[in-house]
Amino acid sequence: MSDLTLLSLAEARDALKSKKISALELTRAHVEAMEAARPLNCFITETPELALAQATQSDAKIARGEAGPLEGLPLGIKDLYCSKGVRTTAASRILGNFTPTYESTVSGNLLRDGAVTLGKLNLDEFAMGSSNETSAFGPVISPWRRKGDPAAKIVPGGSSGGSSAAVAARLCLGATATDTGGSIRQPAAFTGTVGIKPTYGRCSRWGIVAFASSLDQAGPITRTVRDAAIMLRSMAGHDPRDTTSVDAPVPDYEKSMGASLKGRRIGVPKEYRLDGLSAEILALWDQGVAWLKDAGAEIVEISLPHTKYALPTYYIIAPAEASSNLARYDGVRYGIRETGRDIADMYEKTRAKGFGQEVRRRIMIGTYVLSAGYYDAYYVRAQKVRSLIKQDFDTVFAAGVDAVLTPATPSPAFAQGEQGSTDPVEMYLNDVFTVTVNMAGLPGLSVPSGLAANGLPLGLQLIGRPFDEETLFSLAGAIEQAAPKIDYPQAWWRGA
Amino acid sequence: MSQPAPSKFIKGATGDWEVVIGMEIHAQVTSHAKLFSGASAEYGGAPNDHVSLVDAAMPGMLPVINEECVRQAVRTGLGLEAQINLRSIFDRKNYFYPDLPQGYQISQFKHPIVGEGTVIVDVSPSERITVGIERLHLEQDAGKSLHDLSATESHVDLNRSGVALMEIVSKPDMRSAEEARAYVSKLRTILRYIGSCDGNMEQGSLRADVNVSVRRPGEGLGTRCEIKNVNSIRFIGQAIEVEARRQIGILEDGGKIDQETRLFDPGKGETRSMRSKEEAHDYRYFPDPDLLPLEFDQAFVDALKAQLPELPDAKRARFIAEYGLPPYDAGVLVMERASADFFEQTAKGRDAKLAANWVINELFGRLNKEGLDVAQSPVSAAALGAIIDLISSDVISGKIAKDLFEIVWSEGGDPKDIVESRGLKQVTDTGAIEAAVDAVIAANPDKVEQAKAKPTMLGWFVGQVMKQTGGKANPQAVNDLLKQKLGV
Amino acid sequence: MSVDPAVVRRIAHLSRIAVEDKEVERLNGEINAILTFVETLSSVDVAGVEPIASVLPMQMKKRADVVTDGGIVDDILANAPVREDNYFVVPKVVE
């Protein structure tokens, strides 16, 4: 076979199973691609030796007939997942050379199933950002370019920008990611990849660096819907070490691919038709409706009246939780330490130097909204509005809607420095369609649906009932079938 | 609130003052593992040995609650006659300190597991008060910073980080150091009965934060100061007394009290301001998003209630009713469950009052002197019972019984055999006693004359006869014979 | 509601993040922009609405009271910036 990085995860799996290729060849091809793609800055830490050793083991297991579901498949791991014996940074200076002595549950599940890990993927610092520009290890550059504008460095979205870019650039067959307000779905939409944030509680959060505990959820980014289904099945599952993970069996998601959509009711929320939404996005959305209708689904207009409050609610709850979750980075037990006059001075200098600007700002906002005198007005009120946002979805699902279709992002990807440099809120608006899903704990999937006029990918979002990821896979599969095939960018970065 | 009691007032230079005391007790929950991790909760250990990744707040670590700690909190709530909340919430209390690895303590703020309750406290044999309980909540202990290993550095040991505590908050219902001491002592008794805290104050299993304020009798509450971490019942009393005096002094000089946290220095016998803790505190409490609400049903509570042991108040009432003990004696016996059990074993089938006297006066007295607790008593309940049997059946006198107790204490052995082998049996043979009486009368003719005029002299004769018989004569028989022969 | 430079400094201190004078003004503007953005929530009618406690109706699982962890002092201290004799070491804390 010529270029093994052109295979999808499912194709590579089948080729390994039928012994057409070896895990070592497959891994070597991806290691070579990873090393050639350094100009994209997708990886913070590359672990090629580890990957090749794992591949050798996988070949032995395949030969013995003991292959796991992901045996020999090279993946990338977002550097928010703690990896035993491998530096884990959360893309922050503050973690310094932190090397966990433990493996996160989800990445451990992938290893259990035979996956090969190529290294740790770049992200926005502590997963706070929508463009991967806040990483202490520098921004990730998307493999995509605007038509006729090769100079502009396009962002891969965030916070899982290293994951989305690496998958789109064919550096790995799939990648782990995390989503707190849209950090899987928005970068997937920006890079023409598939990303699913499963239901809150579907994947364990144990060993994943926490950003906002009530919103964070792990999920995969892949090039096809089937690949996402395969990866999620391995990642998901109950973990007694995370009491917010659900104790329920994990279905074989791949089986839901190709299921008939006859009689499925798809809601289209009128409140998502935001003022000023581009004609291009509206057209894409209409196109998605048409594809699902053609596949046999029934389309109904629905109302999610509290939609417009989701983003403001998020920008209270997420920073509040983050301000507390990030208090542990104090220079005492791990990470960098700056010397100070006394302990308070040591803390303040360590945290000022260790955290980047966006993280510092969010910690301060979170501290403010929790502080005496403001707690009720901000935090408690936001948690009440969150109840209302969730109730909106409960009502719609109770009325018989199986899933909701929306655009994934309000625009295609932009170039570095184009958003948020003067007003942080501008950047926050990227998550306007995705954040409601985290508020309500629902599963959401972003599927590539076409290209914008400027040549950059666009995605549609499907939102499902709690723990009904299967419906999302079958609907997304139908859109994937109907949509024009995405040609991933040529490797312009080779020799760049 | 009760009426001011003048007997409790403190005399100041300008008149009487009333001291008002409330307490927050931190009681370490008896459990094998910590509140939210599987590391050992055992006291001690090599530095950072009883520490899991969760306790050290490694990135990505999550808390998982220990069900036994929940049971212990509910059991304790039941023992405090308190409201048990079937739904409670864990909150984060945020502050930075090197022995607080997460940067927050997981505690319960708005919705504690246990609500209002009461504790009945016997302050003295004649005075009983009721102290209201405001709440009880579960929370994590912090680690330990050692400041004396280096001049410029502190050393942090996280062994205690995450150990389960119950914070028991009283209402400001105490009016003297004595009441406060009695309250802590009673609370400690209840916890030990339930088995939810070992009450070991030296090891810090029980720590008190004492809120003290003073006021003119009948007036509203004054500004309070919180004295942190007082670690013995005696120091609690001392701290309250010196703090009340300090506040009265300030107020009488026309000053005002600053609400602040203070530390009691037992060496200097004073409290001093903890300036370092004075920095404006803003704990930014909010529900811990890593933990779902703590919920259980009434059946869970009922089952725990059914398994609760007899608690000290009920036991005391039963001892009064069943054994006819004076309330004070009953109160002393029930202070420790082991003591009460010892008493009941001793008293079974015997004269309970006599048994109570022996347990309280001889046994407890001796144990106290040696610094032992009842479980370590060299004299078993069976042996003490046997001694009491020997007294009741007139085999030995009370005085000989004390000697016998001493022998059993230091040498062990069966009291009955000892009496037999060492010839301690009481002489009841009237002939032998009469001979001794006659001898004493014959040797002391002058005293005989005096006794006829002054019958209280009889006691002197009894003493002489007992001496003659080596203490073994039956005292009643001696008495009777002397009366008859002296004609008094 | 909005913050002023004094409040920004207070929040920075509560957050244990050193801020330089020149940063305070920028942060002040940014924080106020975010507070203005979230201001819209004050118009939502939340009367009678309970704050969300968890997105899923789930019972919290509990752990049995068994010692399953600890005894890993090397792991605990593996990443410590300063350590001595199995203790973490920090600048002297004055009580």
Ligand SMILES: [Mg+2]
């Ligand atoms: Mg307290």
Ligand SMILES: [Zn+2]
């Ligand atoms: Zn406390």
